Amino acid sequence: MKHQDLINACQQDWDAYIQHSFVQQLAKGTLAHTCYLHYLKQDFLFLKQYARAYALAIYKANTLADMRGALLSVNTLLNSEISHHVSYCANWGLTESDMEAEDEDAGTVAYTRYVLDTGIKGDIVDLYAALAPCSMGYAEIGRNLSADENTKLQGNPFIDWITLYAGEKFQQSAAQGTAHIDTLLAEIDLESQRGQNLIKIFRTATRMETAFWQQGLNAALENNV
Numbered sequence: 385m386k387h388q389d390l391i392n393a394c395q396q397d398w399d400a401y402i403q404h405s406f407v408q409q410l411a412k413g414t415l416a417h418t419c420y421l422h423y424l425k426q427d428f429l430f431l432k433q434y435a436r437a438y439a440l441a442i443y444k445a446n447t448l449a450d451m452r453g454a455l456l457s458v459n460t461l462l463n464s465e466i467s468h469h470v471s472y473c474a475n476w477g478l479t480e481s482d483m484e485a486e487d488e489d490a491g492t493v494a495y496t497r498y499v500l501d502t503g504i505k506g507d508i509v510d511l512y513a514a515l516a517p518c519s520m521g522y523a524e525i526g527r528n529l530s531a532d533e534n535t536k537l538q539g540n541p542f543i544d545w546i547t548l549y550a551g552e553k554f555q556q557s558a559a560q561g562t563a564h565i566d567t568l569l570a571e572i573d574l575e576s577q578r579g580q581n582l583i584k585i586f587r588t589a590t591r592m593e594t595a596f597w598q599q600g601l602n603a604a605l606e607n608n609v
């Protein structure tokens with residue numbers, strides 16, 4: 385099987401993630417700042433847990449090449465992506481210590497601990513199936529938004545978010561990650577128990593991404609920012 389089989393098997397859930405109202409409001413530039421700030425703070429906490437999940441991938445790797453690949457992801461997350469997130473958040477008035485002090489919201493705990501638990505219980509392929517919707521989804525969102533003529537480019541307060549994920553650098557690293565997942569999936573039959581279990585993992589993580597967007601939108605209702 386290939387990564388596209390994972391998407392095809394949960395197309396409805398995938399579309400709900402990729403086309404979520406939060407994403408559409410980012411594209412239009414209309415998202416309430418309360419919602420965006422809540423998302424940014426939770427995303428900081430999310431990224432820290434994500435680095436732990438890639439650290440687990442070093443532990444679960446079967447080959448030296450895979451250990452090095454996972455180490456590279458840990459390094460990129462801790463020293464580049466999270467650092468970039470922190471300096472980006474400063475433009476929105478959020479400091480690193482503010483974000484460290486923030487409580488993890490239920491959706492942040494649910495998603496990240498699901499990924500970690502899947503990796504702890506399962507093998508390296510299970511772990512990567514749980515990690516996959518993150519970069520594959522954001523890459524598709526970035527491509528969609530940059531190709532869509534309705535995306536507001538001028539005067540959109542969220543344009544830097546859009547150009548980050550639509551940009552060549554992110555697209556390339558996501559494509560590499562997807563190629564790696566294809567290598568891991570190559571010997572697994574889609575119809576097998578194993579294949580079906582991987583679909584279930586991928587679908588659950590996809591639903592968690594949707595819940596993460598929704599958590600951002602809900603911040604407007606809860607007045608908890």
Ligand SMILES: Cc1ncc(C[n+]2csc(CCO)c2C)c(N)n1
Pocket residue numbers: 427430431434457465518519522561593596
């Ligand atoms: C909720 C949430 N989901 C996905 C991403 C995107 N993302 C996070 S880490 C990473 C690279 C490692 O695979 C990518 C693409 C995000 N920021 N927040």
